[in-house]
Amino acid sequence: MNIIIKPLIIFEMFNQHLVKLILLRCAGFNNIDIKHAAEFGIKVLKVPAYSPEAVAEHAMTMILTLNRKTHKAYNRVREGNFSLEGLMGFNLHESKVALIGTGNIGTAFYKILKVLGCKIAAYDPYPKEALLAEGLIYGTLEETLKDAEVVSLHCPLSEENHHMINSNNLKLFKKGAMLINTSLGA
Secondary structure, eight states, X not given: OOOOBOOHHHHHHHHHTTOOEEEOSSSOOTTBOHHHHHHTTOEEEOOOOXXXXXXXXXXXXXXXXXXXXXXXXXXXXXXXXXXXXXXXOOOOTTOEEEEEOXXXXXXXXXXXXXXXXXXXXXXXXXXOHHHHHTTOEEOOHHHHHTTOSEEEEOOOOOTTTTTOSOHHHHTTSOTTOEEEEOSOOO
């Protein structure tokens, strides 16, 4: 859960307890009011970067877990229940995956999707020439999301994409679609 730390009272409390450092386990500062932290002499550090492949693999792990319901199956087996009822997923092969953002992580995720034989639709305001050369087709956000069975976000939070996924865009997804967000964001 992301907790937005902004109120002055929190920094005052930190200061009373001699907190001098907040270390974030993310690549962005959007959850901390840096200005107020500095006023109280609290230094804020973040992770400089993540392995693009590690984040892409994590996104794929979440998709496979949700699709094949391995978390539910694991719990059932522990309870001695070997029923397959309610555990059926769908083939990712030939499924439409909306890839939102094709930076380093999005590119690594694209390579995984290609191996699985997914139909990949991409959206990025700055298409990558190398991916275009490989045959990746970019579209508008609406075209990319339309009838997607999986939507995976790989873009930093910015003014332009704040609330990119909203009630209007959710209507474009295929019924029962998965939304995977391993991006930065509030």
